[in-house]
Amino acid sequence: MRRIISVLIENEAGALSRVVGLFAQRSYNIETLTVAPTEDETLSRLTLTTSASDTQVEQITKQLNKLIEVIKLVDLTDGEHIERELMLIKVKASGAQRAEIKRTADIFRGQIVDVTHNAYTIQLAGTSDKLDAFLRAMSESVVLEVVRSGVSGLSRGEKVLAI
Amino acid sequence: MLSGGDILIRCLQEEDVDYVFGYPGGTVLHIYDSLYKQNRIKHILVRHEQSATHMADGYARSTGRPGVVLVTSGPGATNAITGIATAYMDSIPMVVISGQVQSHLIGTDSFQETDMVGISRPIVKHSFLVRDARDIATAIKKAFYIATSGRPGPVVIDIPKDITNPTELVEYDYPKQLTMRSYSPAAKGHTGQIKKAVAMLLEAERPMIYAGGGVIQGNASDELRELTQMLNYPITNTLMGLGAFPGTDRQCLGMLGMHGTYEANMAMHHCDLLIAMGARFDDRVTNTVSKFCPYAKIIHIDIDPASISKNVTVDVPIVGPIRTVLAEMLDIARPKMAKRTKTQLARLDEWWDQIEGWRKQDCLQVTPCEDGTTIKPQEVIQAVYKVTGGTSYVTSDVGQHQMFAALYHPFDEPRKWINSGGLGTMGFGLPAAMGVQMAYPDEVVTCITGEGSIQMNIQELSTCGQFALPVKIINLNNRALGMVKQWQDMQYDGRHSHSYMDSLPDFVKLVEAYGHVGFKIESLDELEPVLQEAYSLKDKLVFVDVMVDPEEHVYPMQVAPNGSMRDMWLKKGVRT
Numbered sequence: 001m002r003r004i005i006s007v008l009i010e011n012e013a014g015a016l017s018r019v020v021g022l023f024a025q026r027s028y029n030i031e032t033l034t035v036a037p038t039e040d041e042t043l044s045r046l047t048l049t050t051s052a053s054d055t056q057v058e059q060i061t062k063q064l065n066k067l068i069e070v071i072k073l074v075d076l077t078d079g080e081h082i083e084r085e086l087m088l089i090k091v092k093a094s095g096a097q098r099a100e101i102k103r104t105a106d107i108f109r110g111q112i113v114d115v116t117h118n119a120y121t122i123q124l125a126g127t128s129d130k131l132d133a134f135l136r137a138m139s140e141s142v143v144l145e146v147v148r149s150g151v152s153g154l155s156r157g158e159k160v161l162a163i
Numbered sequence: 164m165l166s167g168g169d170i171l172i173r174c175l176q177e178e179d180v181d182y183v184f185g186y187p188g189g190t191v192l193h194i195y196d197s198l199y200k201q202n203r204i205k206h207i208l209v210r211h212e213q214s215a216t217h218m219a220d221g222y223a224r225s226t227g228r229p230g231v232v233l234v235t236s237g238p239g240a241t242n243a244i245t246g247i248a249t250a251y252m253d254s255i256p257m258v259v260i261s262g263q264v265q266s267h268l269i270g271t272d273s274f275q276e277t278d279m280v281g282i283s284r285p286i287v288k289h290s291f292l293v294r295d296a297r298d299i300a301t302a303i304k305k306a307f308y309i310a311t312s313g314r315p316g317p318v319v320i321d322i323p324k325d326i327t328n329p330t331e332l333v334e335y336d337y338p339k340q341l342t343m344r345s346y347s348p349a350a351k352g353h354t355g356q357i358k359k360a361v362a363m364l365l366e367a368e369r370p371m372i373y374a375g376g377g378v379i380q381g382n383a384s385d386e387l388r389e390l391t392q393m394l395n396y397p398i399t400n401t402l403m404g405l406g407a408f409p410g411t412d413r414q415c416l417g418m419l420g421m422h423g424t425y426e427a428n429m430a431m432h433h434c435d436l437l438i439a440m441g442a443r444f445d446d447r448v449t450n451t452v453s454k455f456c457p458y459a460k461i462i463h464i465d466i467d468p469a470s471i472s473k474n475v476t477v478d479v480p481i482v483g484p485i486r487t488v489l490a491e492m493l494d495i496a497r498p499k500m501a502k503r504t505k506t507q508l509a510r511l512d513e514w515w516d517q518i519e520g521w522r523k524q525d526c527l528q529v530t531p532c533e534d535g536t537t538i539k540p541q542e543v544i545q546a547v548y549k550v551t552g553g554t555s556y557v558t559s560d561v562g563q564h565q566m567f568a569a570l571y572h573p574f575d576e577p578r579k580w581i582n583s584g585g586l587g588t589m590g591f592g593l594p595a596a597m598g599v600q601m602a603y604p605d606e607v608v609t610c611i612t613g614e615g616s617i618q619m620n621i622q623e624l625s626t627c628g629q630f631a632l633p634v635k636i637i638n639l640n641n642r643a644l645g646m647v648k649q650w651q652d653m654q655y656d657g658r659h660s661h662s663y664m665d666s667l668p669d670f671v672k673l674v675e676a677y678g679h680v681g682f683k684i685e686s687l688d689e690l691e692p693v694l695q696e697a698y699s700l701k702d703k704l705v706f707v708d709v710m711v712d713p714e715e716h717v718y719p720m721q722v723a724p725n726g727s728m729r730d731m732w733l734k735k736g737v738r739t
Binding site (some may be wrong): 010021058063 | 218281288289290292309343344345467469475
């Protein structure tokens with residue numbers, strides 16, 4: 001099952017490599033990974049998605065917690081949560097295609113953020129599923145380049161991941 | 164104001180370090196100069212950095228205090244890796260200080276540069292790359308705290324050469340206290356869980372105690388003994404846990420697992436309640452996990468939450484220091500002991516009757532060779548036990564001799580049996596014995612080894628000469644890599660692919676060349692008298708090269724793959 005694990009770690013050199021190394025070492029898979037400092041500059045927040053069974057995810061969270069630099073973590077998929085991923089997609093757009101692409105982008109609430117004679121760059125945010133769906137819808141056009149940020153997320157309601 | 168090098172040494176003194184095991188080189192020269200200027204810490208110059216880590220490891224296992232290693236960058240650091248991994252797998256407290264190239268050279272593939280923090284990352288509890296002399300003290304303080312608390316383990320501190328420069332002085336202040344928001348090992352177990360566990364323990368009809376190395380590491384042997392004896396329950400120790408409970412006690416069924424005793428493995432398979440403590444359900448213990456202890460509810464006490472339900476799902480987990488958890492269990496159970504019903508006690512008697520029946524199998528019986536002269540490896544271990552009265556510290560290498568030592572030499576005290584259980588590191592035995600001998604200069608230290616393993620770190624015979632270490636080395640010489648050969652006999656129709664050692668050295672001459680005493684034993688009647696003589700030479704390192712039956716296998720041996728705990732080979736061609 002797909003899991004979104006969000007981790008607060010010390011914002012120190014080497015901390016990220018320990019997390020990534022742990023996954024490689026114990027053959028857990030990472031599908032997406034994003035990391036950035038938080039409003040408290042001594043902390044980084046790392047969000048990763050992985051596919052794992054319940055027992056595997058229990059081991060993953062325990063092993064992550066064992067890392068000295070990991071302060072706290074939450075499996076967002078345990079409860080209601082909000083997840084977002086950002087995608088930038090550059091597509092070939094010329095002639096009659098341009099209007100069609102614009103319409104599709106509007107349906108998905110994407111924004112065209114860069115325009116040339118022959119190409120559009122579209123920005124789209126949403127769940128990973130939504131981004132996948134948009135990509136499928138774009139398959140008719142020529143997709144030139146895609147970049148995705150990986151998933152970020154937090155719990156719904158008043159629950160927070162903080163120290 | 165002090166230099167980084169002086170600060171480092173001062174910090175080690177603050178941590179009451181008495182020995183540093185190491186080898187100098189370019190990037191640690193400033194530190195070695197600081198060492199030279201003091202006399203509180205004794206430095207042991209090894210012959211290979213792997214040995215430095217094993218010595219520190221032997222020191223740590225026998226004393227419970229962290230072992231300290233100092234190596235240079237590049238090859239010094241990489242040579243230490245095997246020993247760090249050995250300590251990591253067995254949760255041994257160790258602090259490894261490695262030199263690093265100067266800060267401005269890091270990342271330029273400079274001479275003797277290697278990314279030590281990167282290379283060691285999967286095999287350390289934690290690591291530090293110190294970037295400023297002002298950070299050395301905190302890094303050392305944290306390293307010792309992390310290495311020794313919670314589930315212990317090795318910690319690496321990588322220090323670039325310029326940080327220890329004698330001309331750059333900085334303020335020195337050793338932190339008295341430490342707070343780490345991201346690290347706080349459990350201080351006690353959950354009382355509710357402990358109560359639940361005690362209730363289950365008292366209700367069990369066929370209980371079994373399975374105690375591992377964590378009991379020794381957690382200094383909980385006294386509590387374990389009291390609880391086990393109060394309950395009158397059978398107990399088995401893992402390879403790492405031998406000595407946690409007295410091996411000669413009636414209640415002890417010996418070691419369990421792949422080469423465990425018949426009675427221990429049978430009792431494991433048939434028990435209805437298993438209490439695991441400081442043990443991690445290793446694959447060498449459980450055999451096929453899906454067939455492990457099919458009738459048992461399982462209680463698991465461990466300091467490391469990640470150990471719980473990792474390999475085997477348990478019913479009642481208790482996370483906490485083993486000693487305080489067992490003490491709490493004792494307090495809760497004690498007043499309830501008198502309330503056990505006659506039926507309950509009768510059921511326990513029945514369980515013991517069943518176990519005694521298994522014990523009658525006498526699975527460790529040794530049949531002497533028919534010729535009356537060829538020595539069985541088991542007979543050597545038995546003779547060592549007899550000659551030393553079972554009182555010596557025993558280290559071992561890895562292979563058949565290790566299993567023979569574990570099975571045929573009972574240990575009545577913790578920290579007396581020292582072997583590489585998790586990683587299975589050949590070459591561990593001699594340097595580990597040296598570390599023990601340094602910690603306990605007046606005690607007898609035996610290294611049980613084989614002609615394969617001993618050659619992996621035999622150069623340390625030189626270090627033994629330099630520091631006058633009277634270790635007794637018992638070499639079970641079967642002219643083969645015995646355990647490899649045994650598997651080839653059993654699983655590869657006896658095709659002994661590269662498991663024979665040709666052109667072995669004359670070990671007696673070799674040790675004499677290093678200034679030690681050597682004996683060779685080829686006949687059974689010489690065994691005890693020569694061992695007597697060897698152990699009577701108290702101040703000498705004695706190497707006893709014993710020619711043993713090369714055909715011997717270690718039994719019992721669990722049937723794999725797909726076997727359960729109770730599926731065992733009992734001798735050649737005979738299985739349960």
